[in-house]
Amino acid sequence: MKDIRNDIAACTLCAERFAATETAHAPRPVVWFAPGARILIAGQAPGMRVHQSGRPFTDPSGDRLRDWLGLDEDTFYDRRRVAIVPMAFCFPGYDAKGSDLPPPPICAETWRDAAMRMLEKVDLTLVIGGYAMRYHLGRKRPVTEAVQAWRSHGEELFVLPHPSWRNTGWLKKNPWFEREVLPRLRARVAEVLA
Numbered sequence: 001m002k003d004i005r006n007d008i009a010a011c012t013l014c015a016e017r018f019a020a021t022e023t024a025h026a027p028r029p030v031v032w033f034a035p036g037a038r039i040l041i042a043g044q045a046p047g048m049r050v051h052q053s054g055r056p057f058t059d060p061s062g063d064r065l066r067d068w069l070g071l072d073e074d075t076f077y078d079r080r081r082v083a084i085v086p087m088a089f090c091f092p093g094y095d096a097k098g099s100d101l102p103p104p105p106i107c108a109e110t111w112r113d114a115a116m117r118m119l120e121k122v123d124l125t126l127v128i129g130g131y132a133m134r135y136h137l138g139r140k141r142p143v144t145e146a147v148q149a150w151r152s153h154g155e156e157l158f159v160l161p162h163p164s165w166r167n168t169g170w171l172k173k174n175p176w177f178e179r180e181v182l183p184r185l186r187a188r189v190a191e192v193l194a
């Protein structure tokens with residue numbers, strides 16, 4: 001197994017693509033995993049705040065996600081226990097309307113399989129977003145349908161809605177998520193990290 005973390009951290013494959021975005025930023029890969037991690041958080045791509053901090057989920061989404069998982073910050077940020085590997089390691093930038101651009105496919109094509117090989121001890125994968133669904137489930141499904149099918153994914157994978165404040169309406173419309181999914185998710189996280 002090759003340790004590719006330094007290679008990812010030095011990657012500038014998307015330099016031209018990012019320079020052409022509204023944000024005109026340079027690549028800053030946020031590499032947050034280590035061999036031996038038991039939980040994988042497979043998200044979409046860092047946002048602007050994470051691009052600036054260099055640390056994943058340093059925003060209100062992170063507070064909500066930690067609450068969903070029942071994890072304190074020390075455990076959440078312990079890379080030997082929790083790997084945070086989005087479908088692109090860099091902030092993709094904003095489009096002309098100020099919306100986040102999608103993760104550049106070249107990132108997963110270049111790095112993801114090798115990163116997954118470093119994470120062979122993962123027992124629980126948390127999938128957030130359509131791009132991660134395609135990679136980890138083999139297809140994209142509507143979020144509500146995929147989250148609601150949690151029992152059919154077994155104990156090793158949960159699909160989650162994005163923990164962003166933008167999804168507060170979704171959480172209100174789907175109270176079964178907090179009532180049924182979160183207690184089982186928290187219990188599973190505790191089991192895996194025990």
Ligand code: SF4
Pocket residue numbers: 008011012013014015027028029088089090104106107108110
């Ligand atoms: S998004 Fe991925 S492929 Fe693109 S520069 Fe960052 S690490 Fe490299």
